[in-house]
Amino acid sequence: MAADGNVGRTHVVTHLPGDGVGPEVTDVARACVDAVAVRHGFVIDWRSCDLGGRHYLATGEVLPDPVLAELRRCDAVLLGAVGTPDVPPGVLERGLLLRLRFELDLYVNLRPSKLRPGVAGPVLPGTGGKHQPSDLDFVIVRENTEGLYAGAGGTVHRGSEFETATEESLNTRAGVQRCVQYAASLAASRSGRLTLVHKTNVLTHAGDLWHRVAREVAADAGVELSYAHVDAACLWMVDDPKRFDVIVTDNLFGDIISDLGAALTGGLGYAPSGNLNPDRTGPSIFEPVHGSAPDIAGKGLANPAGAVLSAALMLAHLGEDAAAAELDDAVSAVLEAGAPASTGEWEKALLTHLSADRGLAS
Numbered sequence: 001m002a003a004d005g006n007v008g009r010t011h012v013v014t015h016l017p018g019d020g021v022g023p024e025v026t027d028v029a030r031a032c033v034d035a036v037a038v039r040h041g042f043v044i045d046w047r048s049c050d051l052g053g054r055h056y057l058a059t060g061e062v063l064p065d066p067v068l069a070e071l072r073r074c075d076a077v078l079l080g081a082v083g084t085p086d087v088p089p090g091v092l093e094r095g096l097l098l099r100l101r102f103e104l105d106l107y108v109n110l111r112p113s114k115l116r117p118g119v120a121g122p123v124l125p126g127t128g129g130k131h132q133p134s135d136l137d138f139v140i141v142r143e144n145t146e147g148l149y150a151g152a153g154g155t156v157h158r159g160s161e162f163e164t165a166t167e168e169s170l171n172t173r174a175g176v177q178r179c180v181q182y183a184a185s186l187a188a189s190r191s192g193r194l195t196l197v198h199k200t201n202v203l204t205h206a207g208d209l210w211h212r213v214a215r216e217v218a219a220d221a222g223v224e225l226s227y228a229h230v231d232a233a234c235l236w237m238v239d240d241p242k243r244f245d246v247i248v249t250d251n252l253f254g255d256i257i258s259d260l261g262a263a264l265t266g267g268l269g270y271a272p273s274g275n276l277n278p279d280r281t282g283p284s285i286f287e288p289v290h291g292s293a294p295d296i297a298g299k300g301l302a303n304p305a306g307a308v309l310s311a312a313l314m315l316a317h318l319g320e321d322a323a324a325a326e327l328d329d330a331v332s333a334v335l336e337a338g339a340p341a342s343t344g345e346w347e348k349a350l351l352t353h354l355s356a357d358r359g360l361a362s
């Protein structure tokens, strides 16, 4: 008998391991997902997708249309990371990752930053800080389809002294609104506090739109809205992290502050993310915040926690809340016993924890 009501459910999930440490960390995440699935009475029907730097170098393919069409048909994607030093910058980042985010309309990038007991962090006493782990538990809702990532801009007079390169930040009312609406409803389900992070004192056009929309949406949702300039937000994330619960911000600011959030909560290896299509017109993609980490790839040193926590976000998105919570708790439990030093030790500790009988029928 399963521990919850999802008996007999099957979710089709595409595993896209990618490059570098991507396969190492998502193999662990996948094993953990299968372990909780058994306990909670559902099945993951795994499909695999071989895209990324290695695949590109071997075939010249970045994201063929038939592969995209196949991805559209699954329920979710678990992605490792893509990028190899021998592929020019942008080919995979724009051609694969951003194209997926745009084509699948993954307009929210959900990036929780939570400092778990047992993890060393610069905000804690002993490392110069003055906070407790529970003081740092915020979620960044990053707009994921617009802003400086939209691809507007270009180069003219290439090679001349007056070569000119532009990147334009695109911000549509509809795009900002749907992202802030997601963040406001998330805030309503947590503390009721939402912070807009932007740079309205300099980026007066986009900042004004974001701030007006945020005020309207927050009022409609009944949440308390505060505002922080992105530079000050970086300071406060370190100095006074309690002031943040749900942060909503544009694409590039969200990219940058989520790495800071990762650094404050143990490092990039700990940070999860979900590229969400909240309207569920297609699958969402779950991936650790980190990249392919070519410097440690193949050494068995990659921390799989970010990938496992991303898989937990995926299970929650698929409606498997109890299984998601169990996976998230497993990471915390392993950390409380002392952070494992290798990918293999992480896997062993997580699977041991997940197979222990804690009163759940299997």
Ligand code: NAD
Binding pocket: 021, 025, 080, 081, 082, 083, 084, 085, 093, 097, 268, 269, 270, 287, 288, 289, 290, 291, 292, 293, 294, 295, 296, 301, 302, 303, 304, 306
């Ligand atoms: P990175 O995140 O790969 O690595 C930055 C640093 O963090 C490195 O020192 C690395 O060893 C460390 N690190 C990363 N993941 C770790 C883990 N799980 N455990 C322990 N340490 C970890 O960033 P980068 O070096 O700037 O980028 C490498 C490549 O990855 C580039 O091609 C970049 O474009 C790409 N990238 C891809 C994604 C993605 O697929 N979503 C995200 C970021 C970067």
Ligand code: IPM
Binding pocket: 093, 094, 097, 098, 255, 289, 291
């Ligand atoms: C991330 C990465 C990506 C981004 C890159 C690799 C396209 O840094 O997921 O944070 O900038 O969004």
Ligand code: MN
Binding pocket: 255, 256, 259, 289
């Ligand atoms: Mn990033």
